[in-house]
Amino acid sequence: MLRRPRDDPRTPPPHDPAPERAEALLIARVAAREADAFAQLYRAYHPRLTRFLERMTRRSGLVEELVDDTLLTLWQSSDRYNGLSKVSTWVFGIAYRKALNALQRLDEPLEDAAGGEPLEPREAGPEARCGRRELLRQLEQALAELSPAQRAVIDLTYFHGIGYREIAAIVGCPVDTVKTRMFHARRRLRARLAGRLEDWL
Amino acid sequence: MTARVLPLDAAAHRSVQALLPWYAAGALDAAERARVEAHLAVCARCRRELAFDRRLQAAQPELPPDEAWERSLVRVQRRLAAAPATAAPKVPRRRQRPPERGWRRLLGPSWGWLVAAPATALLALGPMLLDAPGPPVAPYRALGAQPVAPGARLIVRFRPQATELEMRRALRLSGARLLDGPTGTDAYLLSIAPGEELRALERLRADGAVEMAASLAPARGRVP
Numbered sequence: 001m002l003r004r005p006r007d008d009p010r011t012p013p014p015h016d017p018a019p020e021r022a023e024a025l026l027i028a029r030v031a032a033r034e035a036d037a038f039a040q041l042y043r044a045y046h047p048r049l050t051r052f053l054e055r056m057t058r059r060s061g062l063v064e065e066l067v068d069d070t071l072l073t074l075w076q077s078s079d080r081y082n083g084l085s086k087v088s089t090w091v092f093g094i095a096y097r098k099a100l101n102a103l104q105r106l107d108e109p110l111e112d113a114a115g116g117e118p119l120e121p122r123e124a125g126p127e128a129r130c131g132r133r134e135l136l137r138q139l140e141q142a143l144a145e146l147s148p149a150q151r152a153v154i155d156l157t158y159f160h161g162i163g164y165r166e167i168a169a170i171v172g173c174p175v176d177t178v179k180t181r182m183f184h185a186r187r188r189l190r191a192r193l194a195g196r197l198e199d200w201l
Numbered sequence: 202m203t204a205r206v207l208p209l210d211a212a213a214h215r216s217v218q219a220l221l222p223w224y225a226a227g228a229l230d231a232a233e234r235a236r237v238e239a240h241l242a243v244c245a246r247c248r249r250e251l252a253f254d255r256r257l258q259a260a261q262p263e264l265p266p267d268e269a270w271e272r273s274l275v276r277v278q279r280r281l282a283a284a285p286a287t288a289a290p291k292v293p294r295r296r297q298r299p300p301e302r303g304w305r306r307l308l309g310p311s312w313g314w315l316v317a318a319p320a321t322a323l324l325a326l327g328p329m330l331l332d333a334p335g336p337p338v339a340p341y342r343a344l345g346a347q348p349v350a351p352g353a354r355l356i357v358r359f360r361p362q363a364t365e366l367e368m369r370r371a372l373r374l375s376g377a378r379l380l381d382g383p384t385g386t387d388a389y390l391l392s393i394a395p396g397e398e399l400r401a402l403e404r405l406r407a408d409g410a411v412e413m414a415a416s417l418a419p420a421r422g423r424v425p
Contacts, residue, residue: 039274046270051262064273072277132260139260158258163228164220179219186222190253 023087031078038075046071048160049095055155056148057099059106066102070095085169088162092170096152103148142192150185153178213240218247225254355391355401356415363410371408375401388413 023044029037049070053063073094081090143151152171156162164182168175217240223229224237241247355377359368372379376397382389393401398416405414 042274043270046273047264050269051264055262068273068277068280071273072280075277075281135260136262139257139262157222157226157228158254159261161226161228163226164223166228182222183219186254189257193257 020086024081024083027074027078027081027087027090030075031081041074042071045074045091049091051159052092052152052155053095053099055143055159056096056152057103058144058148058151059103062099062102066095066098069098073098086166088160089166089169092156092160092162093172096170097172099148099152138193139189142189145188145192146185150181153181154185154189157182214244214247217241217244218250221247221251222254225251225258355393355398355405356388356413357391357405357411358388358413359410360412367408367410371405371410374408375404377401377405 023041026037026041030041046067049067050063053066053070054060057063057066070091074091077094081087085093143154146154149171153167156167156170157164162170164175164178168178171178217237220229220233220237224234229237241251357371357377359371363371372391375391375393377391377393380390380392391401402414402416405411
């Protein structure tokens with residue numbers, strides 16, 4: 001089970017515990033081998049895991065397999081969820097470790113500020129030269145310069161709305177490390193995207 | 202440190218600055234939010250940083266297409282069924298349930314959830330319907346271990362009161378051919394020509410004799 005970060009033992013403050021309770025119940029039903037509960041969990045987490053793993057690994061060829069592996073693990077190990085963390089912490093933690101292992105097998109630097117290979121180019125056309133699509137392309141380029149560990153923190157924060165304590169539990173490191181990764185990643189993004197986000201909005 | 206933050210405690214500034222991404226994400230507790238907001242009121246630099254965080258947050262990458270999860274679920278099902286000795290779902294010991302009460306539990310009398318499930322989930326779970334307990338229906342029982350037989354693309358279940366004549370008429374009108382059945386849950390496996398799948402499904406579902414019809418098309422044959 002995921003350990004709580006040593007330097008900050010406080011429980012992450014949920015805004016509304018009801019959805020979290022519902023998810024914990026869902027896991028209990030999955031552990032009881034209820035396939036419809038698994039389908040619900042699947043539907044809820046597949047899109048989020050796909051986006052997270054795409055963002056973290058930047059290797060489109062890996063993502064599908066990693067998402068499948070993560071969800072397969074959920075089915076196989078649902079009885080190991082002990083309810084001490086949020087379900088999302090547990091799920092993203094599994095995905096994160098699988099992604100790290102996969103990147104290690106590919107000899108990808110995990111901590112240094114080095115990006116993976118670019119994702120397959122997104123659809124490009126005349127209309128793609130400006131607007132949101134262009135902004136997202138620039139954002140992808142800027143994120144490519146970060147390490148997978150930094151991208152994970154960025155993605156979980158900005159695009160999944162997950163708190164830093166929960167992120168520390170997901171990635172298995174102290175809270176201060178999460179904040180340091182965020183600090184450096186954000187400084188890099190600001191330098192690369194200076195003025196562009198403002199132009200877009 | 203700019204002149205605007207000089208009057209403030211530098212350590213407090215740095216500590217709030219570090220929290221801004223999670224403030225923008227709505228992921229702080231009440232005490233932290235209050236601390237950040239008090240600081241933002243007097244620190245223009247942090248307000249600019251927060252503006253950046255909010256813009257970055259607004260640049261959400263797109264979610265994968267909705268049907269992607271179904272394809273993934275079908276792949277995972279097949280992996281589970283293909284390696285029952287190593288990948289079979291683990292059942293908590295305290296429940297003392299045999300392993301076969303995993304996915305296969307669905308295939309027994311408990312159909313209620315399928316009625317409530319969205320059609321897409323039904324589609325994804327379709328292969329399990331074939332693996333039902335009851336009379337053996339070789340060779341389709343080991344669906345996870347073996348791909349669906351060539352041409353097997355649809356699964357259908359008729360209403361209990363449907364007559365044989367009505368069933369035959371429904372099949373004829375759909376253009377599908379009967380491959381096998383009934384399974385233990387009274388479902389039938391149908392074959393349909395490529396490209397005719399959707400039309401056949403529509404006809405089957407519109408037919409009064411049909412209770413349920415779903416596609417078993419492999420991922421590569423479905424809408425990407």
